Every structure is written in C-alpha cells, then in structure tokens.
C-alpha cells in the first residue's frame with residue numbers, strides 16, 4: 341500500500357514508520373507544527389526519515405510539514421502554561437489535550453495522501469492514549485476513516501490502537517528503530533525532563549523491554 345504516516349518524531353510514530361516499511365508499504369510522512377513547546381520533535385522527524393533512507397528502507401521519503409499555529413486551550417502549546425508532572429493516564433494530563441489537533445492532523449494527512457496518489461493514512465495512537473485523549477480512541481478513528489474515504493478516497497488506520505506502550509517499545513527494539521533519535525518529552529527543553537506524563541510512560545515502557 342501507499343501510506344502517509346503521521347510522524348510526530350516520537351517513539352510510537354517512528355515504530356509505526358519502521359513497521360510499515362518492513363511490511364513493504366511505500367511511505368510518505370506528514371508532520372505538524374501546531375505551536376507545540378516541544379517543536380524540536382520536528383527535527384527528530386527529519387532525522388528519523390534520513391535514518392530510514394540511510395538504512396535502505398526506501399530510496400526517498402516525501403516529508404511534508406504543515407503549520408497550523410493558532411490553536412489554543414492546551415499546556416502543550418508554547419504559550420499554554422505549566423506541564424503537569426504525573427503519570428500519562430492520570431486525570432491531571434487532561435490539560436495536555438490540544439482541542440481539535442488530531443482531527444486537523446488526520447485531515448491534513450488525508451489531503452496530502454490524495455494529492456500524491458497515496459491510498460491511506462496511518463496514525464500511531466495506542467491503547468494507553470484512550471484514557472485521556474478521546475481523539476485517539478477507536479471509535480473516533482473509525483469515524484475519521486469513514487469521512488476521509490468519502491471525502492478524499494483515503495482510508496485512515498491506527499494499527500497500534502489496541503497495543504500498549506510497552507509492546508510498542510518491544511516492537512521498536514525488534515525493528516531496530518533508532519530509539520535515541522525519537523523525542524517524546526512534552527517540555528521544550530534540550531534534554532528530556534523525565535517527569536512529564538509522556539516521559540514517564542516512555543521510560544516505563546523502555547525499562548520493561550530492557551528489564
């Protein structure tokens with residue numbers, strides 16, 4: 341298949357990229373600058389694509405970066421306030437939801453897919469996202485899939501929607517994903533904070549693999 345991967349630069353979407361390449365898909369990537377404080381994840385996306393090409397996974401990978409700055413209502417945005425330091429599925433993480441973001445990203449990816457003659461979009465939402473992020477849940481993705489098929493002739497899939505984070509980390513290791521190149525932390529610092537929900541979830545998942 342010809343698949344546009346929604347690539348954030350994090351562990352989940354990098355693993356999805358590697359998995360689809362290994363399954364023989366032709367891939368292109370779309371990343372979104374939505375005004376996130378951790379905008380450095382966009383650099384990780386570029387590095388990951390260069391690495392995939394360098395590993396001979398695919399000769400060339402188209403990469404589109406779409407800017408949708410101006411969203412509001414989330415601490416993930418550069419002007420959004422303090423990131424709560426708690427577990428990823430803790431209710432305090434509700435403030436990290438970016439209202440509207442995922443629908444916009446999926447629509448942008450579907451439009452990109454249609455424009456380059458690709459037939460589907462892959463999104464790396466995983467089972468652990470469901471507690472806080474309603475727009476990562478299976479029913480939401482199924483509804484977006486219907487809309488994008490009707491409007492753009494492009495399907496939307498989330499192969500990890502029933503996969504827990506530790507299993508994604510296990511797959512990442514098996515697929516030789518360059519895990520050190522991925523960026524997960526919500527804070528906009530040069531090093532990962534180790535305390536935000538995203539860091540805690542990632543660190544636990546990677547520890548479960550190495551342990």
Ligand SMILES: [Zn+2]
Nearest residue numbers: 525533536539
């Ligand atoms: Zn962090």
